[in-house]
Amino acid sequence: MNGQMYQICCITAAAKKALKEKSVIRYTPLKYENRIEFQFLLERKFFSTKKYIAANVQEWFDNCLKKGLQDVKFLAPVSVKDRNILGFSNTTQSSIVCFYEGNRVTFFCEQWDFDSAQNVWNILYTEQEWKDAPSGKPHFENNINSFKSVLSEIKELALKIDCDGYAAVFQKALDILLGSPDFTDTAFHMPLPEIPKENLHLFEAASTADVFGAMGSWNDSPPYMAHEKGMDKEFEILSGELLKQVRLATLFAINEW
Numbered sequence: 001m002n003g004q005m006y007q008i009c010c011i012t013a014a015a016k017k018a019l020k021e022k023s024v025i026r027y028t029p030l031k032y033e034n035r036i037e038f039q040f041l042l043e044r045k046f047f048s049t050k051k052y053i054a055a056n057v058q059e060w061f062d063n064c065l066k067k068g069l070q071d072v073k074f075l076a077p078v079s080v081k082d083r084n085i086l087g088f089s090n091t092t093q094s095s096i097v098c099f100y101e102g103n104r105v106t107f108f109c110e111q112w113d114f115d116s117a118q119n120v121w122n123i124l125y126t127e128q129e130w131k132d133a134p135s136g137k138p139h140f141e142n143n144i145n146s147f148k149s150v151l152s153e154i155k156e157l158a159l160k161i162d163c164d165g166y167a168a169v170f171q172k173a174l175d176i177l178l179g180s181p182d183f184t185d186t187a188f189h190m191p192l193p194e195i196p197k198e199n200l201h202l203f204e205a206a207s208t209a210d211v212f213g214a215m216g217s218w219n220d221s222p223p224y225m226a227h228e229k230g231m232d233k234e235f236e237i238l239s240g241e242l243l244k245q246v247r248l249a250t251l252f253a254i255n256e257w
Helices: 004-023 057-066 083-087 144-160 164-175 196-211 220-229 232-255
Strands: 035-037 043-045 047-048 068-073 093-099 105-115 120-129
Touching: 004 057, 004 068, 004 093, 004 105, 004 232, 035 043, 035 057, 057 068, 068 232, 083 232, 144 164, 144 196, 164 196, 196 232, 220 232
Parallel strands: 035 120
Antiparallel strands: 043 047, 068 093, 093 105, 105 120
16 A cells, blocks of 8 residues: 555544544554654634644644544545556545534645655645535445455456466455455554454455556556557556545545444
8 A cells, every 4th residue: 555545544543543442642653754743723822823733643643632633534535537646655635634522624634755865754744624524524335345346357357468466466455355364564564553353354455455556566567468458448447446446445444433
């Protein structure tokens, strides 16, 4: 899964767990994450305004609690105009939505900047007011059956266009959906989001099947290999549906528990 998407999912899950348990938030930054800051909306203080920037996830969560935080959700679009952009940073269009007392809703969007000197990333989340927010919170259905279906179909497509390695990736995602504990992110020593077991299997299947990136990804050689077989249309339809089901699975896994 895209590193930016993975981080925002883990932060949202950690906040949700801390709210449910009325405990401190627990988030472990990855090695390539250097500075994680959260810039809050300007606050009026008598005759002046104050800009607060939380220096880490703990400070962000604590400040949200002071403002009356009641719930958090992870949001991301289920489709994009051009899947090739997903190989670049700051293209996930994802956010952490915060629901406060008094029906106030804001959301935090992230900006990742690479520090080439230290070979790490600095991340800034910026808060924005959600004006005219829907009256109810977004709700997501479990899409496991649709996810299984597209994984089976795109696995067969991968075999037909001689992308056996990707066929194995899609089969592994299917195996995880069927209960395999062989999680991809565990193999890379990634801290998994603390969500219920069923949700975690869905999340890890989505993480495994999220093959959209830059060079060496499903966006690279496979389109040309499909073209050589005269399967451009099938490739385009199934790839779009795979991205949709990966995003829907992630949205359900992180939000619905």
